[in-house]
Amino acid sequence: MEVVFTRRYKINLFFSLAVSLTAATFASYASPYLLKDVFSSVENYQGGIAAVVFIVFHLSLTSKYRKRKKIASAPLPEEWRSILSDLVLFYRMLSADDKYIFEKKVQIFLGEKRITGIGTDIDTTVKLLVASAAIIPVFKIEDWEYDTLGEILVYPDRFNHDYSFSSDSDDRDVLGMVVQHSSSLIISKKELFKGFKCMDGGNTAIHEFIHKIDEEDGEIDGLPVLMLNKHELAEWKRIRAAEIEKLESGRSDLDSYALSGEAEFLAVAGEYFFDHPEKMKEKNPELYNILKTIFKQDTASIIKSEARRLFRLKRK
Ligand SMILES: [Zn+2]
Numbered sequence: 001m002e003v004v005f006t007r008r009y010k011i012n013l014f015f016s017l018a019v020s021l022t023a024a025t026f027a028s029y030a031s032p033y034l035l036k037d038v039f040s041s042v043e044n045y046q047g048g049i050a051a052v053v054f055i056v057f058h059l060s061l062t063s064k065y066r067k068r069k070k071i072a073s074a075p076l077p078e079e080w081r082s083i084l085s086d087l088v089l090f091y092r093m094l095s096a097d098d099k100y101i102f103e104k105k106v107q108i109f110l111g112e113k114r115i116t117g118i119g120t121d122i123d124t125t126v127k128l129l130v131a132s133a134a135i136i137p138v139f140k141i142e143d144w145e146y147d148t149l150g151e152i153l154v155y156p157d158r159f160n161h162d163y164s165f166s167s168d169s170d171d172r173d174v175l176g177m178v179v180q181h182s183s184s185l186i187i188s189k190k191e192l193f194k195g196f197k198c199m200d201g202g203n204t205a206i207h208e209f210i211h212k213i214d215e216e217d218g219e220i221d222g223l224p225v226l227m228l229n230k231h232e233l234a235e236w237k238r239i240r241a242a243e244i245e246k247l248e249s250g251r252s253d254l255d256s257y258a259l260s261g262e263a264e265f266l267a268v269a270g271e272y273f274f275d276h277p278e279k280m281k282e283k284n285p286e287l288y289n290i291l292k293t294i295f296k297q298d299t300a301s302i303i304k305s306e307a308r309r310l311f312r313l314k315r316k
Helices: 007-034 042-061 063-073 078-087 096-112 124-138 189-198 204-215 230-248 256-260 262-275 277-283 285-295 305-314
Strands: 114-117 151-155 176-178 184-188
Touching: 007 042, 007 063, 042 063, 063 096, 078 096, 078 124, 096 124, 114 124, 124 151, 124 189, 124 204, 124 262, 151 189, 176 204, 184 189, 184 204, 189 204, 204 262, 230 256, 230 262, 230 285, 256 262, 262 277, 262 285, 277 285, 277 305
Parallel strands: 114 151, 151 184
Antiparallel strands: 176 184
8 A cells, every 4th residue: 555655646746737837837928027027038037937936836736745755754763663562452463564554654644743732741652542543444545634634632631521621620521522623633641541551342542533534524424425435325324223223222232322423323333343343243243344344444354352352461
């Protein structure tokens, strides 16, 4: 899988060449009229003006990918590799080739997105766990970009709906949050570590990133329209309705928070799919299969239950 020169890179390159050429042509024709008062022999420099305009436009429109190439070409620090290996089971279970791709995606994510601590320190481990939570659900989605995400805010612990995490607030029940049409995602540091350590069927950070993935089509509505065709989307709605019915009658092992709304259903089911896939595949095969189509991954072939058990034992 290509991590820098993706399909979107090629589209960007084509777009940049077309726009830069148009701007250069316009500059060449317009410069005698626009610059005649500045210097009289402007006609002699039309070619040069067009070349400068072309270069300036092209460099600025492709700067993202040049920066990205530089970020990805840096070697991964050995310390990062051992933190990922110790704390992120998903990474540890990947093949050598996929591990390399994961590392590059982590480097690019950390090079492009801001992670800010609010009342708490941000160290390398926090950054790597945030990046892992972002990369895991989209690892096999070709060309994925978190276009609507600008910054990740890390709070020390749970917070309330007024974003207060002070121990004086007794209503701190929010573990993480994505506000629609805002470029930020908020995650509690405590929950970030807990999600990767306990692996008890949930991972709040992955849950929040799934909301952000859901939002990339414009709405956080639990309908992953970018990942499913019309027929698959109808299947998703049918399977979701059946699972909600099971949940309401106490016959589903999905976390009941999935009943909070259609967007929450996707995020909760997604957490389960990435955290304990073999169990989900056995207990909710239809739901597992449609999530496999959404996220383009067969997680049960990566996170084996036995490896998961040993990982949890080691991290106790
Ligand atoms: Zn949620």
